[in-house]
Amino acid sequence: MALAPARSCISRRGPLLRQAPLLWLLLTLSLASAVTADESSEPGDIKFVRQSAGMDDVTPATFPHWIHRMGYTCYACHDTPFKMKAGANEVTMDQIQAGQSCGVCHNGKTAFESSLTTCNRCHR
Numbered sequence: 358m359a360l361a362p363a364r365s366c367i368s369r370r371g372p373l374l375r376q377a378p379l380l381w382l383l384l385t386l387s388l389a390s391a392v393t394a395d396e397s398s399e400p401g402d403i404k405f406v407r408q409s410a411g412m413d414d415v416t417p418a419t420f421p422h423w424i425h426r427m428g429y430t431c432y433a434c435h436d437t438p439f440k441m442k443a444g445a446n447e448v449t450m451d452q453i454q455a456g457q458s459c460g461v462c463h464n465g466k467t468a469f470e471s472s473l474t475t476c477n478r479c480h481r
Contacts, residue, residue, distance in 0.1 A: 401426070403443045418448070418479040 401423035407413075425434070435441040438458055446458065453460035453471045459479075462468045469475055 405448065406444065408447070415476075416480045419481055420479070 401421075403420040403422055405418045405420065407417050431441075438461055439446050448458045450471070452458045453463065456464060460471060463471050469478060471479070
């Protein structure tokens with residue numbers, strides 16, 4: 358059985374993005390002005406729910422889905438390493454440090470590295 362090649366973090370830099378910056382600006386402004394139930398997050402953000410006790414002093418992570426969608430296509434993350442359903446994926450710091458889940462891209466090369474100096478980028 359042949360294995361499928363690993364997906365890389367594929368950037369979205371198509372002609373629409375280059376030729377229609379006004380369209381993207383309007384889309385971004387409309388998303389930013391949408392009303393959400395939680396004022397501390399942006400539309401499309403996914404707030405993680407802690408599954409185990411012991412880290413109650415650390416704010417659970419928030420995944421800024423809309424920011425990632427502005428730069429990447431869906432299949433850069435779905436269905437590997439993430440299932441396309443909020444709450445369906447277990448994400449731990451051990452996984453991230455091992456280059457799994459968020460750590461596939463957040464390795465210091467493709468995107469900022471997950472470290473003790475970057476905690477507040479996710480845990481906000």
